[in-house]
Structure formats: structure tokens, C-alpha cells
Amino acid sequence: MSQLAPASRSKTVTALLVAPAGLFFFFLLVLPLIVVIIYSFGARADAGGYAPAFTLDNYANLPARGQAFFNTLTLAPLGTLLTALFAYPLAYFLAVKASPKSRTLLLVLVIVPFWTSQLLRYYAWIMILGSKGIPSWLAYLGITDLRIINTPWAVLIGAVYGFLPLMVLPIYVSLEKLDKRLLEASADLGANSWRSFLQVTLPLSLPGVATGSMLVFILLMGEYILPQLLGGGKVFFIGNALVDLFLQSRNWPFGAAVSTALVAIMFVTIVIYMRFVLSRGDVRRAALV
Amino acid sequence: MTQTIVPDISFRAVSKRYGEVLAVDRVDLDLPKGSFVSLLGPSGCGKTTCLRMMAGFEQPSEGEVFIRGDNVTGVPAYKRPVNMVFQHYALFPHLNVADNVSYGLRQRSPKPPRETVAKAVDEALAMVRLQGYGQRRTWELSGGQQQRVALARALINRPAVLLLDEPLAALDRKLRHDMQIELQNLQRNVGITFLLVTHDQEEALSMSDRVCIMKDGRLVQTGTPRELYDEPVNGYVADFVGKSNFFAGIAGNARSGLIDVALADGMKATGRASRSTVSPQSGEAVLVSVRPEQIRLAAAATDLPNQVAFRAEAKVLNRIFLGEQTEYLVAHEKLGEFMVRSPRQGNQALAFEIGDKVAVGWPPDAALILAKD
Numbered sequence: 001m002s003q004l005a006p007a008s009r010s011k012t013v014t015a016l017l018v019a020p021a022g023l024f025f026f027f028l029l030v031l032p033l034i035v036v037i038i039y040s041f042g043a044r045a046d047a048g049g050y051a052p053a054f055t056l057d058n059y060a061n062l063p064a065r066g067q068a069f070f071n072t073l074t075l076a077p078l079g080t081l082l083t084a085l086f087a088y089p090l091a092y093f094l095a096v097k098a099s100p101k102s103r104t105l106l107l108v109l110v111i112v113p114f115w116t117s118q119l120l121r122y123y124a125w126i127m128i129l130g131s132k133g134i135p136s137w138l139a140y141l142g143i144t145d146l147r148i149i150n151t152p153w154a155v156l157i158g159a160v161y162g163f164l165p166l167m168v169l170p171i172y173v174s175l176e177k178l179d180k181r182l183l184e185a186s187a188d189l190g191a192n193s194w195r196s197f198l199q200v201t202l203p204l205s206l207p208g209v210a211t212g213s214m215l216v217f218i219l220l221m222g223e224y225i226l227p228q229l230l231g232g233g234k235v236f237f238i239g240n241a242l243v244d245l246f247l248q249s250r251n252w253p254f255g256a257a258v259s260t261a262l263v264a265i266m267f268v269t270i271v272i273y274m275r276f277v278l279s280r281g282d283v284r285r286a287a288l289v
Numbered sequence: 290m291t292q293t294i295v296p297d298i299s300f301r302a303v304s305k306r307y308g309e310v311l312a313v314d315r316v317d318l319d320l321p322k323g324s325f326v327s328l329l330g331p332s333g334c335g336k337t338t339c340l341r342m343m344a345g346f347e348q349p350s351e352g353e354v355f356i357r358g359d360n361v362t363g364v365p366a367y368k369r370p371v372n373m374v375f376q377h378y379a380l381f382p383h384l385n386v387a388d389n390v391s392y393g394l395r396q397r398s399p400k401p402p403r404e405t406v407a408k409a410v411d412e413a414l415a416m417v418r419l420q421g422y423g424q425r426r427t428w429e430l431s432g433g434q435q436q437r438v439a440l441a442r443a444l445i446n447r448p449a450v451l452l453l454d455e456p457l458a459a460l461d462r463k464l465r466h467d468m469q470i471e472l473q474n475l476q477r478n479v480g481i482t483f484l485l486v487t488h489d490q491e492e493a494l495s496m497s498d499r500v501c502i503m504k505d506g507r508l509v510q511t512g513t514p515r516e517l518y519d520e521p522v523n524g525y526v527a528d529f530v531g532k533s534n535f536f537a538g539i540a541g542n543a544r545s546g547l548i549d550v551a552l553a554d555g556m557k558a559t560g561r562a563s564r565s566t567v568s569p570q571s572g573e574a575v576l577v578s579v580r581p582e583q584i585r586l587a588a589a590a591t592d593l594p595n596q597v598a599f600r601a602e603a604k605v606l607n608r609i610f611l612g613e614q615t616e617y618l619v620a621h622e623k624l625g626e627f628m629v630r631s632p633r634q635g636n637q638a639l640a641f642e643i644g645d646k647v648a649v650g651w652p653p654d655a656a657l658i659l660a661k662d
Contacts, residue, residue, distance in 0.1 A: 185381070188346075
């Protein structure tokens with residue numbers, strides 16, 4: 001009998017379907033991560049790079065890059081929060097208030113900036129926030145000595161600008177599929193539109209906010225270009241520290257330890273996020289319906 | 290001294306336009322206190338629009354809406370003392386059963402104390418036989434249970450009128466019947482005026498004290514189920530409420546309460562006008578409406594009872610056994626096909642077979658002479 005039994009054939013099909021993604025993840029994610037973790041216990045070779053060893057010195061040395069951790073762990077959450085605050089009203093307008101005709105156009109406008117290089121867009125912001133940009137206009141109004149570029153504010157502005165679409169779209173989707181009859185039910189039971197928003201719309205759109213926040217937060221944690229350009233090397237993130245460690249001082253093991261710490265922090269964040277989403281079964285269901 | 294009882298809801302010449310479309314056309318309506326009223330009509334007849342204007346989701350283009358004598362035209366939904374049970378219940382998925390039920394009380398200002406709310410929720414859940422379900426998630430409940438949560442959520446507010454928008458449409462047949470009885474009992478117990486919107490005539494007739502029949506945005510007839518069945522204003526109502534046979538003709542002269550009608554091919558019939566409307570004029574195109582159970586069948590014309598005025602020969606085309614009744618489809622060469630329902634007879638000889646020649650007839654007061662619509 002040359003033909004495979006049905007059960008083993010379905011296993012073969014499953015294996016073939018999973019193989020591309022499986023191989024991709026193994027060779028480009030799992031394997032490099034293992035290498036990074038191994039390196040993080042190593043020592044710096046004299047000429048830079050990696051020398052085999054087993055030491056916890058690199059981890060003990062993490063506070064040396066405390067400023068990068070501090071910047072990342074304060075500005076990434078803050079940037080995520082600000083992005084959400086800007087994105088929610090926009091998503092609400094798109095999903096609820098905009099006419100169906102203008103909605104498509106406006107959604108395209110939200111996405112259009114993604115078609116241009118991120119680098120180019122941040123360079124534009126250097127001009128806008130630089131001494132000849134907004135500060136010089138404000139000087140006409142008598143507000144002088146205002147510096148925006150190369151401060152945490154510039155990084156936050158860049159974060160909101162750069163990641164807004166990633167936040168708007170999931171919130172838009174969760175608002176768009178909200179059952180409008182629930183708002184009628186709320187009004188029928190005596191809630192005015194503001195109370196209906198607080199008690200019905202907002203809680204039922206939280207899954208969208210959570211998804212958007214997760215996307216933005218993870219990307220901000222690993223950000224390199226944004227603090228480099230708008231922070232001008234003064235407001236540096238872990239990403240900038242890694243470039244410095246691997247390419248400048250060539251201290252690979254210490255860089256590997258910083259990387260591992262970053263991955264660990266992200267991992268913990270995702271677990272907490274999943275816990276939140278899964279524990280709020282009501283919200284999750286509302287998001288699915 | 291006479292005291293006028295203010296209706297719970299009144300419509301005065303209410304119309305609603307959507308652009309060019311006239312969805313509701315000058316409707317006058319009164320819902321008497323404590324009554325169970327149905328708005329009955331096919332989809333698109335404007336009944337749901339009427340309901341939404343009572344709830345405050347829509348505002349009339351013309352006319353005025355009163356709730357317990359107060360003019361509420363233009364008042365938004367959240368300020369109106371009515372509550373609605375939505376067609377698909379519209380329970381809040383992020384709240385448990387108790388929080389859904391207490392939603393209305395929690396919108397009041399000042400907010401009632403927590404213990405008062407909890408007590409009211411328990412009572413409301415007990416009223417719909419869902420004691421102990423407070424902590425359940427709404428989607429864990431069956432359709433019938435969700436329905437009852439929606440009822441409790443509305444009734445806890447003690448509304449002036451409870452509006453029910455096709456509330457039983459999503460339930461299966463058996464459950465729908467149970468809920469019909471439950472709704473009737475509930476209405477009697479709480480004494481709140483119920484307004485039910487439905488396209489199901491059986492549901493409307495069996496549950497309500499009064500039924501309002503709508504067609505193309507207009508109110509065609511309002512009355513008790515019995516009035517609608519026995520005294521319809523026109524052929525539309527007679528057709529919509531129960532089954533009837535219709536024969537087209539031209540009205541002739543009226544004499545001593547009876548009207549002669551010239552039917553097709555020179556046949557003649559006699560009938561009476563409906564008590565709900567004026568008699569048709571001589572020469573007017575009319576319908577002769579005869580309920581299937583009013584038509585007598587016999588083996589020969591001489592076997593028909595004496596009071597039968599209209600007599601004709603027909604042939605049995607089909608027969609459906611319905612238990613206590615048998616439904617025959619018979620054909621007359623000029624009048625066409627029509628339906629007859631005969632009560633079960635002890636005498637087997639009176640049961641007719643398909644293909645039998647039969648004599649049909651009906652007494653003159655069984656035939657209603659109606660305008661078409």
C-alpha cells in the first residue's frame with residue numbers, strides 16, 4: 001500500500017503548513033535569542049566582541065545603563081498613553097461621527113504617512129521643532145527660551161505622531177462594531193449621551209485601546225531612530241545604548257545582557273496584558289461579537 | 290362628576306417623513322392606562338417607527354406625542370418615563386445580569402442607595418423567575434432567559450408604558466407560546482401599560498386587550514381582537530386578522546340591514562355591512578368576506594340548513610385534518626377556490642372525500658360586505 005493512512009496524511013499536511021513559519025521562527029528568533037543569552041554570560045574579548053566565559057558581571061553592570069532603561073521605561077509608557085489620548089477622539093470621530101463617504105478618505109489619510117520613510121518624517125520634525133520652527137514662531141508671541149528639540153518632549157511628540165495610526169485603527173475597529181442598539185438601550189434607561197459613552201462605549205472599546213497600546217508600547221520600547229533624531233543623543237533609549245555597545249565600544253556580552261533584560265521586560269508586559277484581556281472575558285467577548 | 294382618565298400615551302396627528310417617504314401618516318392613538326395594546330401590521334407599515342417615536346429615538350415630523358398628559362414631543366429618550374424591550378434584547382455584554390437590571394436605577398439622580406438597588410434587582414429578577422441569576426453573564430443565558438432579563442431591566446424602572454419591539458420573534462415556537470402567557474400574566478400583575486409591536490396576528494390577538502392594525506403608515510382599525518375579527522372595517526383587516534374567503538362584486542341596494550351584491554357571472558349574494566364602518570354605497574366595488582368556519586357543506590343542496598341563503602355547487606379539491614376541525618379547499622366554477630372549515634362530525638357520512646361534489650352555503654349575516662381597503 002503506497003497510500004498514506006488518513007490520520008498520518010493529515011499530520012503531514014499540518015507539518016507542511018506549519019513548517020515555513022516554524023523554520024522562520026526557529027532560525028531567526030529562537031536561535032539568535034539563545035545566542036544572545038549565551039553571549040550575555042560571556043566576557044568582552046580584548047579587541048572587542050565575545051570571549052567565552054560564565055559570569056554574571058554583565059547583569060551586575062546593568063545599572064551603568066540605568067539612564068537608558070529609565071528613559072525607555074518612562075517615555076515608552078508615557079508616549080503610549082499620549083498616543084492613546086490623541087487616537088481615541090480621532091477613532092471615535094471616524095467610527096461614529098464621520099459620514100460613511102468621508103470615512104474612507106479620512107481612514108486613508110490616517111494611514112498615508114506610513115507610505116513615507118520614517119527617517120524622512122522625523123527629519124521633517126527636526127525642522128518643525130528646531131530653533132527655526134515652532135520656537136521661533138512662539139518668540140513672536142513673546143514666548144522665548146523655549147527648547148523642544150533634543151528634549152523628552154520632542155521624543156513624545158514624535159512618538160504620538162509616528163504611532164498614531166497603529167493606535168487609531170484597532171480603536172476604530174472596536175468602536176465601529178459596537179452595537180448601536182446598546183446605546184439606544186442606555187438612553188432608554190435614562191442615561192444621557194455622556195453617561196452612555198462612559199458606561200457603554202468606553203468599556204466596550206477598551207479591547208481596541210489595549211491592542212493599540214500593546215502595539216505602540218512594544219515598538220516604542222525598542223525604538224532607536226526616534227530618540228536618535230528628535231532626542232539628539234541626549235534622550236537615549238535602550239536601543240541607542242545597544243547600538244553604542246555593539247558598534248562603538250564593541251562590548252558584545254554587556255550588550256547581550258542589556259538586550260536580554262529588554263526582552264524580559266517586554267515578555268513580562270505581554271504576559272500582564274494577556275492576563276488583563278483574558279480575565280476581562282466580558283470585554284473580550286464584546287470585542288469578538 | 291365625570292373624570293377623564295388620561296391615556297398613558299397619546300398620538301395626535303403624528304406623521305414621520307424620511308426624505309420623500311412617509312413612514313407614519315397622521316396617526317391618532319391612545320393607550321388606556323393598564324391596558325395591553327398591540328400594534329399589528331406587516332413589515333414596513335410604520336409600527337416600529339411609531340414605537341421609536343414613543344421611546345424618543347425618533348421625533349415626529351408633524352403632530353404631538355403625550356405621555357400621561359405631558360407633551361413630550363421633542364423630548365429625548367433618556368428623559369422619557371417609558372422603557373423598551375428590544376427585539377434582540379440589547380443586553381450590555383460587559384455587565385452581569387444584576388448590573389444590567391439595575392442600569393436604569395443607577396442613572397437616576399440622586400443615585401438610590403446600594404441596598405435599595407440590590408433589593409429592587411432581587412425583586413425584579415424574582416418577578417421574571419430568574420432568582421439567583423444576578424451574577425451570571427448575559428451570554429451564558431438562553432434566549433428565553435435573556436428575554437426575561439430584558440423585561441426585568443425595563444420593568445424595574447416602573448415605566449408609564451413598557452414598549453415591546455417584536456420581543457418574541459427570536460424565540461422558538463414552544464418558548465414563544467410560554468412567553469406569551471408569561472407576558473400576559475406579568476402585565477396583569479404589575480398593572481403597567483404594555484405596547485407590543487408585532488407582525489404576528491396570532492400573537493397580537495391572543496395577548497392584547499386592544500389591537501391597532503397598521504398599513505402603509507396609517508392606522509386602519511383599532512379594536513378588541515373580537516371586534517377586528519367579527520367587524521373588520523375593510524378587506525385588508527379581514528384578511529390580516531384570521532383567515533377569510535373573499536369574493537369581488539358590486540354593491541346593490543340595501544334593504545333591512547342586508548345588502549345585495551352582484552358577483553361575477555351574474556351570481557348574487559347577500560350580506561351585511563360591518564358595524565365598524567359605514568355601509569358601502571350602491572354601485573361601489575366591494576368584497577364579500579366569509580370566514581371559512583361560517584360556510585356549511587352538505588352532500589346535496591337540500592341537506593343545507595334552512596337559514597342558509599347563498600347556495601352553490603362545488604367540488605372538494607383538498608382536505609386537511611386538523612383534529613377537532615377539517616379544512617376543505619373547494620372549487621366553484623365561477624367563484625373560484627375557497628376554504629371551508631367544518632367541525633368534526635360523529636356521523637362519518639358527513640366527511641367528504643377529495644373529488645366529491647358538495648353543496649356549499651352560508652347564512653346572510655355570515656357574509657360581510659366590505660370595501661377593499
